Amino acid sequence: MFAESRSTIIAMLVMPDQGLFLIPFSSLIERGKAYESEGDVFYSVSSFDGYGQLSGKNIEDLQAGARVDVNEKKRDALDFVLWKKSKPDEPNWNSPWGAGRPGWHIECSAMGRKYFGDTFDIHGGGKDLVFPHHENEIAQSCGVTGCLPVRFWVHNGFVNIDKEKMSKSLGNFFTLRDIYKKFHPEALRLFLVSSHYRSPIDFSMKNLEDAEKVILRFYEALDNAGSIVGDHNVSLEEIKNHPFLAKCEKAMNDDFNTAVVVAHLNEESRGINSECSLIGNGEGGKKNLALRLSTFKFVGELLGLLTGSPEKIRQEIFNIKKTELELDVEKIECLINDRNEARKNKDWGRADECREELAQMGVVLEDTSKGTEWKIK
């Protein structure tokens, strides 16, 4: 199942139609599970036995802790709105109870039911939605269909900034666009999957920089092994039978433990690099390395990583840094040429001067068999 998921995740994305999404909650009134009050329709929480089960709350605690003024229209402070009478200047739709709009939990129940049916497997969301949003969603859906709408709830921890949750209403948020000005999307993605989805994750430049170093190391392994094995054909069947995949699958089956998969990827990238140097000494085993490489990339792709070629990623990261740091590429290349000229003449003093000057600009050199490459520290 894990092995196939790669091709199915994307296909599930649907852009819902714009418009009004409703579940037929009018029948709830007939059955005493909801009531109309001055143009509003409320769900009667006491009519649903399972209320509080998802969030682990009991109804007595909730009532004792109610800190907000009770809405006099409600029979019970816990009751929530299914249909809300609109104020004169608000968008509204006609209904048996007058002009209004759906309650704030309705659209989730309605869309889930429309696209996935009365019961579907997994519903995600942030931890803060557990109560009351998802609790109410369950209550109203169940009231209408008679069955639980969701088999597994997957609630993720917050992205924090300075220990406080990142949220639109607090204003302490970054957009992806902001982040991509400094970091490659795969660096961000690696950062996100480096911790368990239920844990809070601290957003910081240091953490993203660390993730960027690691993703580059993964690509380094891809590059090293790729240049040795060339275009070896590896079948999907062979990948599926590889022990490395089984290891990662085990971690994923344990409540999506992506952090452990990342640890496995780290170990495997080291293993691949080691094997590359062995093969470089003429010990053969290219087929084995090709399989190892393909499986490594396959697992990476399951996490949305390692989707490009090493050259492509390096170029993309390079472009980001170049723009961010406003580098003078011509000057850099000029200095590199000077240095290589000096090296030819074994003028090590001059060569080191050039590198020192580049280092001042944040540029690090790498002499490879293909020539001198450079990157930004």
Added chain:
RNA sequence: GGCACCGUCGCCAAGUGGUAAGGCAGAGGUCUGCAAAACCUUUAUCGGCGGUUCGAGUCCGCCCGGUGCCUCCA
């Protein structure tokens, strides 16, 4: 005030009963003109106190510290 969750190496982060994964940073080494990259080696007894157990980071209680939810934001 009520109810939850969290506190693991300098930093990030797995592990939820059998004697601490992984990464970054640091140190030493191989390689290199010197470097870089890569590779090798190396660094923790888990907020505090008490309890349960043959055995606890992992269970229970209390304390300290942090966060979240308790609202017609979705």
